[in-house]
Amino acid sequence: MLTLRDIIFAVGLPAVWTGVVLLIAWRPWRVQGLPPSGFWSGPVALAGSFLWAFLGASGPPQFPPIQVTDWLPFIAVVAAVIGLADSTLEIPRGVKWATGCLCIALATWMLIRPLPAETHSQTTKLSWLAMRAIVWGGCWIAIERQAIKYTGSAIPRDLLIVTSATALVLVMSASKLLGLLAGSLAASLAVFVAVGYFTSLSMARGSVLVLLTLLSGLLICGLFYAFLSRPNALLLLLSVVLTALSRLGRLGHLQGWKRHSVQLAFAAIPAVIAVILAVTDFAASMSEGSGDYGY
Amino acid sequence: MRIVVICCSALLVAVASLASNPRPSLTADAFQVDSVHSSMVFRVKHMGTANFYGRFNSISGSFSLDDDPAKSSFQVQIKTDSVDTANTKRDQHLKSPDFFNAAQFPTISFKSTQVKKVGGEGIDVTGDLTLHGVTKPVIAKVTKTGSGGSRGRAIAGVEAQLTIKRSDFGMTFAADSLGDEVFIIISLEGAKQ
Numbered sequence: 273m274l275t276l277r278d279i280i281f282a283v284g285l286p287a288v289w290t291g292v293v294l295l296i297a298w299r300p301w302r303v304q305g306l307p308p309s310g311f312w313s314g315p316v317a318l319a320g321s322f323l324w325a326f327l328g329a330s331g332p333p334q335f336p337p338i339q340v341t342d343w344l345p346f347i348a349v350v351a352a353v354i355g356l357a358d359s360t361l362e363i364p365r366g367v368k369w370a371t372g373c374l375c376i377a378l379a380t381w382m383l384i385r386p387l388p389a390e391t392h393s394q395t396t397k398l399s400w401l402a403m404r405a406i407v408w409g410g411c412w413i414a415i416e417r418q419a420i421k422y423t424g425s426a427i428p429r430d431l432l433i434v435t436s437a438t439a440l441v442l443v444m445s446a447s448k449l450l451g452l453l454a455g456s457l458a459a460s461l462a463v464f465v466a467v468g469y470f471t472s473l474s475m476a477r478g479s480v481l482v483l484l485t486l487l488s489g490l491l492i493c494g495l496f497y498a499f500l501s502r503p504n505a506l507l508l509l510l511s512v513v514l515t516a517l518s519r520l521g522r523l524g525h526l527q528g529w530k531r532h533s534v535q536l537a538f539a540a541i542p543a544v545i546a547v548i549l550a551v552t553d554f555a556a557s558m559s560e561g562s563g564d565y566g567y
Numbered sequence: 568m569r570i571v572v573i574c575c576s577a578l579l580v581a582v583a584s585l586a587s588n589p590r591p592s593l594t595a596d597a598f599q600v601d602s603v604h605s606s607m608v609f610r611v612k613h614m615g616t617a618n619f620y621g622r623f624n625s626i627s628g629s630f631s632l633d634d635d636p637a638k639s640s641f642q643v644q645i646k647t648d649s650v651d652t653a654n655t656k657r658d659q660h661l662k663s664p665d666f667f668n669a670a671q672f673p674t675i676s677f678k679s680t681q682v683k684k685v686g687g688e689g690i691d692v693t694g695d696l697t698l699h700g701v702t703k704p705v706i707a708k709v710t711k712t713g714s715g716g717s718r719g720r721a722i723a724g725v726e727a728q729l730t731i732k733r734s735d736f737g738m739t740f741a742a743d744s745l746g747d748e749v750f751i752i753i754s755l756e757g758a759k760q
Binding site: 275277329330331334338339340341342386387388390391446447448449450493496497498499554557558565567 | 656700
């Protein structure tokens, strides 16, 4: 059950915050032809939305963090700072890729590290770290390259599908907090899509890094600390991977409805399957006789 | 010579007698918690309306009781993922990072640091409660609920009651729908070690 507070902090404030920041940065009313200069707004909008949702759901985070989820707002701030540096400075490409991958790897380690040694050995943790850093780092590089090339609402739209599905699946995987945090990113991305229709909004140079770092972090928390099933975690990851692949090679040359259909299908099919599986599992647990539990 | 033999025999008999019927121990009686007959129940207010009760099913530990309360001590461990509220989804939610975060904090523990007598039957047990990765001193009102024998061993029962604020332990989620104060009852049955 979503309370009024949940709706305000996880949907309303993120949407308003993102709207204000994006409009200031991308100014739909500006004279056409001027070079875009609003790259900085994406990291600010996404990280800010995430922080609003965290504050509303859980209050100010403890520092130093004790509970694993208390790392998430600090990860959001660090990713936003790296994103802002990328959006405002001319960073050599190699340094940019290395810094972004390091950011994802560091976030992964901060979230895996608190698992007790009795249940997860150091080797297991390092294996997960390596695997996730490679996969999510690869996805970030692929989507970032697309975002440099394609502006407007298409990329935010595909990422909105993945993020909305993640929010729904996490809520049904026994963590309302994680669901609300993913929901705040979805609310923010919905505004990206709207603003993208009227401007040359770009998610390059910071936004994609912040989003994927946080999305990856939420899935780690869901998988290791809540009850996100492995098939659903894999399907949501597949949705991100296919989004990263949907504009590569021959697919990048498709035009019109074919291009949009392929991009939508790549992002949506695994995401929708994950939502269906989560809903089915949730419904099955309610029919076991323990009654409806709507938070 | 006969006197010496008689004296030695008497001494041996006396020693043997002492060995088979030891005098009451001067130290406290130590009990191992019987997890099957021990319970932990908690109560929290839901939506500012009704009191909701849940329990933990896995309790272990030990306690010692002495006529001098200062020599008594209590040590309890509870497995976080044994939380049981008669609803599978709610149990999962309680085990998630929203509340107890059982994967990161698999154990709730209490260790007494000071025990003192208060009026009537009860004793005040001060100790460190570790919950959700945070350790804080708390005071529990403990009463001895009985003693007896079972399967050839002496047993004793105690019950502790305490109230904590979950926010003190970093459990701040759902502040608008669940009360901050949590009333806890821990009932222990222990078999003498």
